[in-house]
Amino acid sequence: MGKGARKRAERKQEVAEFRITPAQHKAMMREINAQIMKKDLEYYLDMDAAVLWALHEEFGFGAARLRRFFESFSRIHENLRKYYDFEDTADTWLCRRLLKERVGVDVAAWEKELEQSNGQ
Numbered sequence: 763m764g765k766g767a768r769k770r771a772e773r774k775q776e777v778a779e780f781r782i783t784p785a786q787h788k789a790m791m792r793e794i795n796a797q798i799m800k801k802d803l804e805y806y807l808d809m810d811a812a813v814l815w816a817l818h819e820e821f822g823f824g825a826a827r828l829r830r831f832f833e834s835f836s837r838i839h840e841n842l843r844k845y846y847d848f849e850d851t852a853d854t855w856l857c858r859r860l861l862k863e864r865v866g867v868d869v870a871a872w873e874k875e876l877e878q879s880n881g882q
């Protein structure tokens with residue numbers, strides 16, 4: 763076997779090493795979701811505080827309304843955590859889908875528009 767043929771064979775062999783089985787993919791996704799949930803626990807207090815501060819600063823929410831929002835949002839957040847605990851999370855998160863279907867709000871499109879307007 764010549765040098766060129768040997769190199770091609772090595773490249774083909776390298777590609778084959780990166781293929782994963784459906785069971786490996788499922789296990790990988792389970793681990794990714796576990797890591798998301800772990801990081802979520804690390805950051806949720808700061809994210810909650812950021813949202814509450816924005817509601818206070820931009821819309822004048824006081825302590826009572828902030829508390830009502832916080833309790834409502836906490837229930838939704840817990841459902842999101844349960845969603846990431848499922849085996850297959852390929853479907854769009856329920857709140858994102860409901861906002862788009864029932865209210866006409868496409869959060870992904872808004873995010874993309876915001877990124878473009880910020881020059882990212």
